[in-house]
Amino acid sequence: MDSFENEFEPGFGGNYERDPSHVDDREFTRRAILWEMLTSSDPELRAIKWRTVANLVISLADAAPLMAAKGALIGGAVGSAVPVAGTIIGSIGGAASAVAAGEALSWTADALKSKKIRWFLKRTIGVDPDLTPDVSRGVAWGSEIAEFFAGVPTHMLEAGKQFKVDWARTKGSLARRSQAEKEQIQTAGAEFGVNI
Amino acid sequence: MSRQIALKTLIKYSLLLSESDKKTLLDKVPSLSDEQIDELGRFLALEQKTISKNMGQIESNINLVADLLSEEAEKRKGL
Numbered sequence: 001m002d003s004f005e006n007e008f009e010p011g012f013g014g015n016y017e018r019d020p021s022h023v024d025d026r027e028f029t030r031r032a033i034l035w036e037m038l039t040s041s042d043p044e045l046r047a048i049k050w051r052t053v054a055n056l057v058i059s060l061a062d063a064a065p066l067m068a069a070k071g072a073l074i075g076g077a078v079g080s081a082v083p084v085a086g087t088i089i090g091s092i093g094g095a096a097s098a099v100a101a102g103e104a105l106s107w108t109a110d111a112l113k114s115k116k117i118r119w120f121l122k123r124t125i126g127v128d129p130d131l132t133p134d135v136s137r138g139v140a141w142g143s144e145i146a147e148f149f150a151g152v153p154t155h156m157l158e159a160g161k162q163f164k165v166d167w168a169r170t171k172g173s174l175a176r177r178s179q180a181e182k183e184q185i186q187t188a189g190a191e192f193g194v195n196i
Numbered sequence: 197m198s199r200q201i202a203l204k205t206l207i208k209y210s211l212l213l214s215e216s217d218k219k220t221l222l223d224k225v226p227s228l229s230d231e232q233i234d235e236l237g238r239f240l241a242l243e244q245k246t247i248s249k250n251m252g253q254i255e256s257n258i259n260l261v262a263d264l265l266s267e268e269a270e271k272r273k274g275l
Contacts, residue, residue, distance in 0.1 A: 184205050185244050191202035192234065194241035196248055 028174055033167065036174045045173055048166045051131045055159035058109050058131070061102040062153040106147075106155040110140045132162040199233050200225055206240035211247060 028036075037049055111117060112129040114137075121129045132140060135158045143154035189196035197205075207213065207221050221236075228236070247254065 181209065185209055187197050188202035188205040188237075189241035189244055191197055191199050192237040192241045194238060194245055196241065196245045 028171060033171050033174060036177075037166075037170045040170075040173065042173060045170060047128075048170060052159075052163060052166060054131050055109075055155070055162060058102075058105045059153070059156040059159045062106045062155040064102060102153070103147075106153070107144065109155060109158075110144055113137050113140055132158045134165040135161050199230075199237060203228075203233050203237045203240070206237060206244065210240050210243060212243055 037045060037052070040046065040049075109131050112121075112131065118128055118130055121127060139161075140158055143157065146152070147154045186196045203225055204222060207218050207225070210218065213221065225233070
């Protein structure tokens, strides 16, 4: 089990394979699930929390340049006092550097899905750096190629898919914890002759 | 599970006790007599039984109060 080929299943996070489909019948409010995600001390849920935050930041950085470019162009059109050529050049320059920053983050997140990089970082710093362990490398890397040609920010889609799985996983964890608490109370009650 | 641990569990999950009361009681558990542990344990176990038995009713009452409060808040906004 010392080789990265054996440690990570293709397209899935080695450490995040707890079955997310195990969810109790009881329904939990969205607030309760979010609270569990943000405050739990369970290492798996802490990893979920940090990767959700990271994915949100990267998604915004990846998508913001488009909005910024749009805003700059609209602003340029409205602001007739500013020389038109200067506004356009400035807008393009600003948008291009913002695109580059967002893209760099998105590409870094995708590069961290590499088996070799994950294996190396897990060994050296003890953290699996994959921010979207439930999204296959094919989808993550393929979407970057599509983004290159189409210009549509795609990290948001990967992050969304990951969040959906993580949400179900958090709900499952909440259900398990709730069940464990119920059993603890029942056992404690039985000590005093009360059948809860 | 020893009776002391069982009592601590019931104190921890009690809905009647405030957080500061829970802390005070948890500190006192080791010095309680067997009779006191039994009495308090039975009381808190019965509390849990009542909660568990009437959970549906408790939830619907809480929802009713929440609805009334939000209606009240809407009315105040309208004024």
